[in-house]
Amino acid sequence: MDEEGRPLRVAVIGAGMAGILSAIKLIEAGLTDFTVYEKGDRVGGTWRENTYPGLSCDVPSHLYSYSFALSPDWSRRFAPGEEIEAYFERVAAEHGVVERTRFGDAVVRAELIDGRWHLTTASGHQDEADIVIAATGVLHHPRYPDIPGLDAFDGALFHSARWDHSVPLEGARVGVIGTGSTAVQITSAIVDRVARLSLFQRTAQWVMPQENPAYTVEERAAFREDPGKLAELHQTLADMFDVFANAVVDTEAPELRMIEQACLDNLEQNVRDPVLRERLRPTYRAACKRLIISPDFYDAIQRPNAELVTAGIERVESRGVCTKDGRRHDLDVLVLATGFHADAFMRPMEIVGRGGTTLEQTWDPRPEAYLSISIPDFPNLFMLNGPNGPVGNFSLIEVAELQLGYILQLVERVRRGECRELCASAEALAEFERAREEAARHTVWVTGCQSWYLDDRGLPAVWPWPFRQFRERMAAPDLAAYELT
Numbered sequence: 001m002d003e004e005g006r007p008l009r010v011a012v013i014g015a016g017m018a019g020i021l022s023a024i025k026l027i028e029a030g031l032t033d034f035t036v037y038e039k040g041d042r043v044g045g046t047w048r049e050n051t052y053p054g055l056s057c058d059v060p061s062h063l064y065s066y067s068f069a070l071s072p073d074w075s076r077r078f079a080p081g082e083e084i085e086a087y088f089e090r091v092a093a094e095h096g097v098v099e100r101t102r103f104g105d106a107v108v109r110a111e112l113i114d115g116r117w118h119l120t121t122a123s124g125h126q127d128e129a130d131i132v133i134a135a136t137g138v139l140h141h142p143r144y145p146d147i148p149g150l151d152a153f154d155g156a157l158f159h160s161a162r163w164d165h166s167v168p169l170e171g172a173r174v175g176v177i178g179t180g181s182t183a184v185q186i187t188s189a190i191v192d193r194v195a196r197l198s199l200f201q202r203t204a205q206w207v208m209p210q211e212n213p214a215y216t217v218e219e220r221a222a223f224r225e226d227p228g229k230l231a232e233l234h235q236t237l238a239d240m241f242d243v244f245a246n247a248v249v250d251t252e253a254p255e256l257r258m259i260e261q262a263c264l265d266n267l268e269q270n271v272r273d274p275v276l277r278e279r280l281r282p283t284y285r286a287a288c289k290r291l292i293i294s295p296d297f298y299d300a301i302q303r304p305n306a307e308l309v310t311a312g313i314e315r316v317e318s319r320g321v322c323t324k325d326g327r328r329h330d331l332d333v334l335v336l337a338t339g340f341h342a343d344a345f346m347r348p349m350e351i352v353g354r355g356g357t358t359l360e361q362t363w364d365p366r367p368e369a370y371l372s373i374s375i376p377d378f379p380n381l382f383m384l385n386g387p388n389g390p391v392g393n394f395s396l397i398e399v400a401e402l403q404l405g406y407i408l409q410l411v412e413r414v415r416r417g418e419c420r421e422l423c424a425s426a427e428a429l430a431e432f433e434r435a436r437e438e439a440a441r442h443t444v445w446v447t448g449c450q451s452w453y454l455d456d457r458g459l460p461a462v463w464p465w466p467f468r469q470f471r472e473r474m475a476a477p478d479l480a481a482y483e484l485t
């Protein structure tokens, strides 16, 4: 209840994995006066927007699942994107999230007026909420490369997150710019369909070979009959990924060396041509950039119709891509697998906090939030998968579940009337950032590569401590770090 005896009203922005989770947990907590705002036409976020060939999870699906909605039905170890999207749609429908979601309308503005958030959507709809949960995603706003002449290309041109399925690939000459997980997945998926595939590589990647076996009918039946087995598998995988999450924050960790060796063996044993092998050999440590998980990328790039182009792109012309060695690569389709603006978070939403402070001002030059959840002067506004949180080769679902558990404990303070507003203090954020930056200097992410983990100073904008520490911090909020009014 608020001061006037009304039940707390909550607005959740975004109906991806984190927004669906928020709605389910709000209902469970008895906070039923809420609306989820989703600018898309259905739930699913990342998995609704990315439909490119070969899209799959790169953490095992039995780990990339809500802990309260484990599924016996995953078809493979790393399920394809459309199966993941269907999973989120099913869970959202089963938990009554869909009917509480206002689709097709983006929240464009949120302003704190007299202790309540006043929201405005693109269609002009207005709402007021005591609490806002921003579940607006991290890898959400496509990043387009700044290559001269891109507009002049006469063929089909699209970002991997905006795949144009009306464009036929059969018999086409296709160029893919980028060598992250997405580019690698696309390459493996389409190489046998296209006439020619040119992969434009700026930086070679470490590739971890992981088979992607299908679950048999019997295995799935066994999971269905004994949910204990599912829970056990989820836990085993979580423990395995903890080891990885701990290794990347300790450059001397033996596990990191083992991963590097596995990637190296993959390169040495599976790339036949010594010249190609050298062009595919990274010059930085494994896991400095997000590790690529693929059982068949090296196989795909060695097909006779595939070419790894490393000369560097000079410009794009109407007929294709010109590289710095003076060659033109004639193409019918050009795919930009060039990633996302990973530092946008809630933006471009206009957010105005206490005393007219805007988020844009507060986040200049870079986004910061206490424990990646709360921002001083923006009370009762909480983020899931916000700035500087744990990202990497592990399940963001577990991260969001831990964060939401923490946020709901804060919301409970407001519900019980202990305060009307709460947000992290400026001192707590400054101290958190100081410690985070110091720890970040000792992680694998600063061992000599460029990646989307790095901020404008070249410091990793991620959680730099072992995952165990994240769990501990999320278990219960330290109220001394908060201003309660």
Ligand SMILES: Cc1cc2nc3c(=O)[nH]c(=O)nc-3n(C[C@H](O)[C@H](O)[C@H](O)COP(=O)(O)OP(=O)(O)OC[C@H]3O[C@@H](n4cnc5c(N)ncnc54)[C@H](O)[C@@H]3O)c2cc1C
Pocket (backbone or CB within 6 Å): 013, 014, 015, 016, 017, 018, 019, 037, 038, 039, 040, 043, 044, 045, 046, 047, 050, 056, 057, 058, 059, 064, 105, 106, 107, 108, 135, 136, 137, 138, 139, 140, 182, 349, 384, 385, 394, 395, 396, 397
């Ligand atoms: C290609 C790809 C592969 C990935 N693979 C993995 C993986 O293997 N493992 C893993 O853990 N993570 C992976 N991720 C990260 C993935 O984004 C997260 O796991 C997860 O889906 C994020 O969920 P989310 O709800 O936080 O954000 P999103 O899924 O991005 O959802 C955010 C939602 O908010 C909506 N929204 C945003 N702004 C507004 C607004 N102003 N008003 C209304 N609605 C708004 C968006 O339309 C969207 O539906 C991958 C990401 C990509 C792009």
